[in-house]
Amino acid sequence: MSAAPKHEQYDVVVIGAGPAGLAATTATARAGLSTLLLDENAGPGGQVWRAIGATPVKNEALLGADYWSGAEIARAARDGGAEIIHRATVWSLDRNLELGVSVGGGSAFIKAKRVIIATGAQERPFPIPGWTLPGVMTAGAAQTMLKSSGLVPDGPTVLAGQGPLLWLLAAQILRLGGRIDRVLDTTPRANYLAALPHAFAFMTSLYFVKGLAMMREVRANVKVTTGVTELAAAGTDRLESVSYVTAGGRRETLPVELLLLHHGVVPNVNLAMAAGVEHRWNELQLCWTPVLDADGNSSIPGIAIAGDGAGIGGAQAALWRGRIAAERAIKALRPTAKVSDLSPQLKRAERGRAFLDILFKPAKQFRIPQGDTIVCRCEEITAKDVLDSVAIGATGPNQLKAYRRTGMGPCQGRLCGLTVTELMAEARGKSPQEIGYYRLRAPVKPIMLSELASLPKSDEATKAVVRG
Known part of the structure; x- marks a missing residue:
């Protein structure tokens, strides 16, 4: 799995082995297209299904059915005939669909006829006073440790922020016997009223019943403070306390050893932006999202974007976006192939999304x-x-x-x-x-000079590295 790519050119290269990437890989490989899946993690799953094949947490009830649903999808991708390389860093992608990739200390350039970017989401920056202190982490980092190593906090711990992941992490920590002293919910009170027109769609979505049960589970075991309007971490050499202001204006301070922050997720846009894909500011989700057509095709011919990298929609929507992007790639490379219209399934998976986007729109003071x-x-x-x-x-x-x-x-x-x-x-x-945003260029991920030195010494390779 850690070997260099076997070929210099593929029909389809998929970047990212989360829900969208796994779904796209399975579909294109089964259609007979030479498919390469590149992912920087040790195994498949992305953040949603991280360590799905290697987690030490074997009791399925602890991580939930949604997590374990990824096992079958990862297995289908593995058995579908695609070439899959983990611990691979994709640090370059250009308009000619040439990719720079580093594996095992060496780099190479590969060509593709179609590229599907499925790099998923990353956590939104949460810049509060003291957020760089040792002892302050993101909720996503804590969940990575939980899934990959079964580690949960056992000292004074506070979760602060908003969004579905915050509640999911809290529930998972509690199920594994971890400690949570307080949940500080920063969801603005005004957001509840603003989201109300979209409540019916959310109540009939895939998320409502699960989300409500999860929040009840956490509230039954942990004190939750809602309407938090200010938040700061303090300490000398490491985190010692968290102070916050409640909706009523009262300031309180808690002694704490671990603070887990989360303010939702946003698309991971660096690779797509560096490739030149057009992006626009999304006022609803307060982030940059790529300009795409209904099939996920970007402003650069041959490059599609699927999953949360196309706009935050959740794991189920990511699966359907991955399959749609794959079917468009199949149709482009095999014009006589029969493909299905999967837009109804995607629409159903996205039902209720507007409610979540409005409800969990972060307050200005936290952005x-x-x-x-x-x-x-x-x-x-x-x-x-x-x-x-x-x-x-x-x-x-x-x-x-x-x-x-x-x-x-x-x-x-x-x-x-x-x-x-x-x-x-x-x-x-x-x-x-x-x-605007930063002008991003290759390499979009840190790589060693020795990896660049291992590239073929051709004029084309040199231009690929130094091009503006």
Whole structure:
């Protein structure tokens, strides 16, 4: 599974082995197309089904039926005839559908006739005072440890934020015998009224009954404080306490060893943006999403985007998006092939999404920090630093690089990009669309110089690495 790609060209290359990537891989391989699936994790599943084939948590009730449904889908992809490579870093993709990939310490370029990007979602930045202290983690990181190693917190722990994953993680931690002292719910009170027109669609969706049962499970075992309007972590060398302000204006402080933060997820756009795919600011989900047609095709011919990387929709929607993108690839490469119209299934899987998007729309104060709160963790740039740069002429994220090096660290803007865009937009009185995003280029993931040195020494390979 860790060997380099066997061929220099494939009919279809799928990037990402989450729900969308696994579904797309299975479909194209079964249709007889040479298919390569590349994923940077040790095994299939993405974040939703992480460690589905290797988790030490064997009691199915602890992680839930939704998690274990991934086992069959991962098995179908494995047995479908595709070439699957894990621990593979895709660091480049261009308009000619040439990919730069590193596996096992070496790099290579491969060509594809069609590319399906299924890189999924990442957690939204949650920049609060003290969020860089040891002892502060994202909920997604904690869930990764839970699924892959069976680890749960056993000291004073607080979960703070909003969104379905926060409640799911809380339930899973409790089922595995972990400790949670408090849940601090930052969902704005006004969001409940705003989401009300979409409540019926949500109540008849796949999520309602499961979500309600999960929240009841957590509330029966943990004190939940709702309407939190301010949040800060404090400590000298590591996290020692969490302070917060309730909806009534009362400030409280809790001693704590672990703080798990979550404010929803957003599309992982770095690879698609670096390839030149057009993106637009999504005002409902407050993030950048690719411009796609109904089949997931992007602004670059031959590149499709499926799953949460196309816009947050959840695991079931990701599956159908992956299958739709695969069927369009099959039709493009095998014009006589018969394909199905899967749009009704996708529509059903997306039912109720608007309710969740509106209900869990993060409050402004948790997206746009102030003062000395760190914005760019890699370069330790504060909100004040960004605003000072705007005051002396920085007009957008790319100009800000020259002033403060924001977005130029190892994460390549993943942890600060949305914050920088919204912070600069507010400061300049413009929309996020007008302010724009970082101009991303290959390599979009850190790789070693020795990996680049292992590339073929041709003019084409050199141009691929140094192209602008």
